Amino acid sequence: MELPIQITFRSMPQSEALEAAIRERASKLGQFHPHVMSCRVVIETAARHKHQGKEFVARLDIKVKGAEIAINREHSEDAFVAVRDAFDAARRKLEDHARRQRGDVKAHAPGPAEPG
Numbered sequence: 001m002e003l004p005i006q007i008t009f010r011s012m013p014q015s016e017a018l019e020a021a022i023r024e025r026a027s028k029l030g031q032f033h034p035h036v037m038s039c040r041v042v043i044e045t046a047a048r049h050k051h052q053g054k055e056f057v058a059r060l061d062i063k064v065k066g067a068e069i070a071i072n073r074e075h076s077e078d079a080f081v082a083v084r085d086a087f088d089a090a091r092r093k094l095e096d097h098a099r100r101q102r103g104d105v106k107a108h109a110p111g112p113a114e115p116g
Contacts, residue, residue: 003027003039010044012056018043018079025087033094035065041086043079058086062094066101069093 005026007019026039039062046055056079060071071093074086 003029003036006038006040008040008042010042012043012045012054012079015079018083021080022083025083029062029087029090029094032091033064033098036094037063037065039063041083043083046075056082058082060086060090062090064094064097067097069097 003026005023007022009015009018022041022043026041029036029039039060041061042057042059044057044059046057055075055077058071058074058079060069062069062071069090071086071089074082074089076082076085
């Protein structure tokens, strides 16, 4: 079954190359969590005014069994970098969520004994 992906471009023209990069990264999400059900991606230019260039924002909303993972703050002057960083953050959150579901969360090591 193919992962349902919704891609939205706001305040910028649609880019086939960027859309292809997003679809490629989204298709790999199942490697990091076994129950990814959907992925919504929004790419937009930031509302902040800068003296030079544009800033792009990538937002992800990923639904997995029992949770929703949102990535909201990935900014870059390159839209492809913003997408890469957003998916990297999503990968880390998906792996953490999968570990918690399996019960593989690491316990903190006890600190050194205090002299008494």
